[in-house]
Amino acid sequence: MRFESPDTIEQAIGLLNTCEGTSRVLAGGTDVLVQLRLALVEPELIVDIKHIAGMRDITAEDGGFRIGAAVSGAEMGEHADLVALWPGVVEAMELIGSTQVQGRATLAGNLCNASPAADSVPAMVAANAVATIVGPNGTRECPVADIPVSPSKTSLTKGEVITSIYLPARPDNSGDAYLRFIPRTEMDIAVSSAGVSLTINCDGVVTQARVSLGAVAPTVLVVEDASSAIIGTKLEDAAIATLQAACSAACNPIDDKRGTVEFRTKTAGVMAKRAALIAYSRAGGSK
Amino acid sequence: MVTEYKEGSVGAEFNKREFKVVGTRPPRPDGVDKVTGRALFGADFTAPGMLHATVLRSPHAHARIVSIDTSGALAMDGVKAVVTSEDFVKQTSSGNQDTLDNCMARGKVFYDGHAIVAVAATSVKIANAALKLIKVEYEILPHETDVDAAMLDSAPVLHEGRKFRNIPEGNNANVSGYWEFGHGDMDEGFAKADIVIERSFKTAATHQGYIEPHATLATMGPDGRGEIWVCTQGQFMVRDLAAAFVGIEASQLRVTASEIGGGFGGKTTVYLEPVALALAKKSGRPVKMVMTREEVFRASGPTTSSSTDVKIGMTKDGRITAGQAKLRYQGGAFPNITAMLGAMTAFASYDLEAVQTQAWNVLTNRPKQAAYRAPGAPMAIYTVESVVDELCQKLGLDPLEVRLLNAAKKGTLSSYGPTFDEIGLVATLEAAKAHPHYAAPLGPNQGRGVSCGFWFNFAGNTSVSMNINEDGTVAVIEGNPDIGGSRASISMMAAEELGIPLEKVRTIVADTNAIGFNDVTDGSRVTFAVGLATIKAARAAIQNMCGRAAQIWGIDADAVDWVDGAAVPTGHNAGDFPPMSLAKIAADSAKTGGPIAGHFEVNADGAGVSFGVHLVDVEVDPETGFTEIKRYTVFQDAGKAIHPDYVEGQMQGGAVQGIGWALNEEYIYGEDGKLQNAGFLDYRIPVASDLPMIDAVILEIPNPGHPYGVRGVGETGIVPPLAAVANGVSHAAGVRMTELPMSPPRILAAIDGAK
């Protein structure tokens, strides 16, 4: 194994593109090192991207925020303006692992690890986040939702690196939230999860909404029926019940050591319901 | 919080003694080393020229080993030695042979993770690479990991042709042990009942979960002398087993116990030690071995899983008329007696006219179980306490009143045979009843659970030496690894008995060549048995010192007493001398006959059983099945709390391990017989945010078998939480839970099923 920590993105891409065997980008390393330890991968090349300019910055841009691919969860949590704009995305990121893991783990790493249970991904998808990807053929933008294609697989091609993730501006009276179900209070991988982002008008009526689910399908799900269930409502009980049912209906989970199909299906709806209520109150709605 | 026991003859007599050091809370002697990173644990040892060894483990749950070819590994650069079962000596005792076969599979692998070959090389990386070059040909056999299924005639047989003793007709060849306990007429007992409840329960296997993986360093020269440094609960056990397996005499192997990062029973046997020693012998170099966390889960002993049928009868006013339990335990691929301990403890809290328990141990394709805190008792008592709770619920009776009505007390013929001496169950139940926790209001979706718990405690072989240094300080030398602060308690008992300040005493845990034999640190025995031996050793030293004073004063040795750390004449008739302090006697020792020491060796008994009662409030989320522990209080009889902080610590730690067992911990096997959750991510032990403070109320009902009244406290605390939490959850969720762990999917399914 070779370890490189280039200073420029061009060098990084060059290294990755010319490596013939398996290579791995190293951001926070909280997935990569575990995989090395368990000998799940034996890469020829590791490219640490933390020394590349801009990778560690959170920058305000067009009313939203651009988050460098090497920014840790802890750094996101310490950024008051980011927390104010996208509390749900930040809370999703901060749910990952322990305080120690937070000191290293990144949004981009969580996304590229492509676990169906990745916590930040449903929140980013609900937020319509967009990744900036640089590769041998230049730079492209890609909605976060289109990056994971199946468990452990992304749509990135050889030599491509995510350099940042953009969380867009949002109208006033918007709120987002993310909730997951785990058997303990910390240190578990999500058994089911939901992200909700919504905007309300001055009457408290939901005008836009996006609802996503994690850990209940091979990749993150966007549940259109759930958003349409609450658009035009003030999250009355009936609307919430429809959202919950729509979420459960959308689930396509597996039975494994972490949960049963039945359990995941049911709790995903519960998480979505509760997340919607939190997002609504963050948007300024009162019930 | 310590509640003093006021009534009762024994209590009164013990309470007359005014302790000066015992019962205080001084800082522990090994504390500074442990907060500064200086303390050396198992994996912290190195030796010049040291090799690293790793182990090839079975990927199959059950297979015959057709052949092993290690030539590829041996040919690799940096590889220095390879061992298989062929490199060990055949044992005469079947128990030892089982332990050896568990260390290195012989002919057959019995579980996923079973060790087959070990390689010593100049680095871990090379050793691991060499493992990949070893070719093992397997004949894969059908496997079984479930206790009930392994008892069926259709189950694959693990040890073909092996006969086990005292197995009744009608059991299959996997049943390796059968036991029965009880007394009275069961039919008559059940006939007297107004209500009888019969239920079946299951509990999953759990792991001790010590944070420090097994680690050892062994050396052995061509002269056949060896040394082992190891994190273990018993250096003498390691010496005896490793020496026997490698074929050397005990005196030729010196074993030093490192600081130990948790054991809870799991480090009372050997895994790596004989292997490292054999590799050291073959390579002529020191060999270090450290398990990965995955290996700890796959290949070191968890506890047993169980399947139990319980039947209890009760009168309308809460008197238990009869209790019966059939306990089936599996503890992996080799015989063990945990089921027997379950059968003995199941009904120990009750004074019963009719009681019967039967226990079976069944062999399965899982790792060889190891002791885990009160082995066998938590799962047995869980079933009985659950049914007692349900009877109380059905009859509308207060669960503590019912337990008080039926509680075992002095003179009770216990369910497992002996008649109880002075015991603390009634006092413990009364303390729980009087505690504000029991009267506190509950919120929505909350439930309160109660359970009693019991453990025998053990005493056993113990040796202690005590040297009185010339500067008036004292060295206590004992042979039991300190797993939770015992050196503090031992020093305190030495200081108390000698009448000197605690700072003057230093206690060390010696290696196998420096002190007489000691049983392993288990059975909650150390503060009891080592404490007892320390007090007796101090008395021997005192006698010696009184003799020295008598010599100096020119009076009869009988005319000297020991008071507050000094020799004094017994009265005016004996002579009029000012007290002669320990320091003075020690300083003059060269002139009065040489060094002063005391020692004591014993195979102790009289450990004194211990009872506990736990109260817990839980809240269950009806939409997710998630359980939150809202409040928890432990009441336990310590006999005498030498260092109350560490007694509380045992109670709290035991309670939390029990909470983990009740809610989330379990060994999960796939259809393929492989362990699916061999890591802390999915083997879910409680984390700090899962818990409230654990209130600990110590009761002191002195144990007549110990000079200060001590009872072991290490194990009882893990016994009640399983039923306490299960009873709380059953009330909160409105449905009786009969399987552990009560993980959220299971609770939610039960809630939905009850609708």
Next chain:
Amino acid sequence: MSKIHVSTSINGDAVEYLCEPEETLLDVLRNRVGLTGAKEGCGSGDCGACSVALDGRLVCSCLVLAAEAEGKTVSTVEGIAEGENLHVLQQKLLDHAALQCGICTPGILIASKALLEKNPDPTETEVRYWLAGNLCRCTGYDKIIRAVMDAAAEMRGA
């Protein structure tokens, strides 16, 4: 395969080491630098026994490649006391009997020190969540939480 040369500062001392690319910071601290205070309980980020501060940030040293420490500062349990004087947290862990076996203690110390530097007045819940990645199997956490809260109070007072 050649080794990587790393210059770093550990507990205030300049330290250089050679490491293999796949070695973790924990491996190097324990096996090459001779600092065995950080413990390996899992090697996969689950137990926190290997906690260190890397450029002041709390991390699991088992999840950091040794090569990544180039130019960084590393703080381990060995660097918490100043000479003969224990840090308040160390003293409070002792006073509250907040360790039984002590294998989790180095990680608990490093993690709670990082907490109090960031939040001098944490609630019990905050302490519990901050320390959720530091497994302790012996104590049930009760005395650890009390010790950290008490240390926080004393440090605020001082």
